[in-house]
Amino acid sequence: MSRPVVVVANRNALHLRAPGPMLEALRGARSHGAILRETWSLDALAEVADFAADRDARTVVLAGGDGTLMAGLTELRRAFAGRAMPSLAIVPGGTVCTVGRNFGVRGRLPYTKRVLSAVLRGTSGRAVVRPLVVREHEGKTRAGFIFGLGLVSSFFDAYYDGRPREALGLGHAARIVSRVFAGSFVGGELARRVLTPQPARITLDGAEVPHDGYSLFVASVVRDLGLHMHLTYRAGERLDRFHAVGSALGPSALGPQMPRVLAGRALVGPGVDALASTVSVDFTGERRGYVLDGELFEATRVEVSLGDEVAMCRP
Numbered sequence: 394m395s396r397p398v399v400v401v402a403n404r405n406a407l408h409l410r411a412p413g414p415m416l417e418a419l420r421g422a423r424s425h426g427a428i429l430r431e432t433w434s435l436d437a438l439a440e441v442a443d444f445a446a447d448r449d450a451r452t453v454v455l456a457g458g459d460g461t462l463m464a465g466l467t468e469l470r471r472a473f474a475g476r477a478m479p480s481l482a483i484v485p486g487g488t489v490c491t492v493g494r495n496f497g498v499r500g501r502l503p504y505t506k507r508v509l510s511a512v513l514r515g516t517s518g519r520a521v522v523r524p525l526v527v528r529e530h531e532g533k534t535r536a537g538f539i540f541g542l543g544l545v546s547s548f549f550d551a552y553y554d555g556r557p558r559e560a561l562g563l564g565h566a567a568r569i570v571s572r573v574f575a576g577s578f579v580g581g582e583l584a585r586r587v588l589t590p591q592p593a594r595i596t597l598d599g600a601e602v603p604h605d606g607y608s609l610f611v612a613s614v615v616r617d618l619g620l621h622m623h624l625t626y627r628a629g630e631r632l633d634r635f636h637a638v639g640s641a642l643g644p645s646a647l648g649p650q651m652p653r654v655l656a657g658r659a660l661v662g663p664g665v666d667a668l669a670s671t672v673s674v675d676f677t678g679e680r681r682g683y684v685l686d687g688e689l690f691e692a693t694r695v696e697v698s699l700g701d702e703v704a705m706c707r708p
Contacts, residue, residue, distance in 0.1 A: 399441065399448070401438065403455075442469045454481075455482070455483060456484035458687070459490060463686040478703050480703070483496060492537075527540055529692040540683065612636070626659075674694065674695045678693060680693055681693075
């Protein structure tokens with residue numbers, strides 16, 4: 394029996410909640426041999442991952458946002474443990490799709506049709522990546538592409554801040570970034586909230602970094618963190634390393650470095666900027682927030698490493 398293509402549509406994603414052209418395109422893949430599963434919960438996503446493993450799927454198409462990709466990848470790693478992972482394709486059904494843009498996702502419906510066609514014909518291009526594996530001290534393990542704390546987790550606190558999903562997106566994110574940048578010069582409240590260093594001890598490849606607080610720390614295997622912010626400008630140089638960047642600077646010193654981030658240049662001042670294979674983050678005994686692919690979580694300590702290779706499909 395040939396290895397199937399399994400298409401997973403997260404019906405909670407903004408552009409897949411109601412019937413429309415996006416959902417119609419996904420459903421249309423069934424007439425070309427794909428197996429479609431529409432999910433409404435993480436439990437259902439886990440069941441689809443088990444199904445894909447039982448059928449030894451050659452490609453899994455994940456339709457949704459960055460959170461869908463992260464959750465889907467996490468469940469597929471569990472279901473395919475000890476075996477080669479299927480290739481993955483991204484359909485941008487969420488609000489932003491930051492990770493997807495690093496793998497060539499542009500537009501929405503036209504891209505969806507192109508990538509589905511290429512995957513079903515077996516003609517898609519591929520970019521090989523080793524995703525991050527984030528293990529919490531409390532026992533939960535997740536897989537994704539962009540890990541962050543400090544500014545990153547504080548930014549997403551401000552980004553969501555009780556707003557409905559319909560009010561989110563690139564425009565809203567850009568407004569927050571502008572307010573933080575402007576406020577860093579004048580001591581604005583949002584800049585202080587987002588950029589004030591958070592207590593944390595970080596160990597990089599077994600060596601402790603000599604700072605006890607970070608206004609920003611990111612580990613990533615992709616370069617664009619959203620809004621063309623290329624803080625991890627060396628991500629992707631090596632498959633066996635991710636780029637780790639951290640700063641211990643406060644708001645008035647870190648905020649004005651935004652132009653350097655947009656230009657893909659190193660931050661100046663105390664911190665860390667290195668290619669690494671493992672990172673340990675100890676929040677000094679307290680549960681504190683971190684972000685993985687735009688989703689907020691809490692832990693007392695996390696270990697970040699690299700998972701097995703995954704092929705990301707392109708039209």
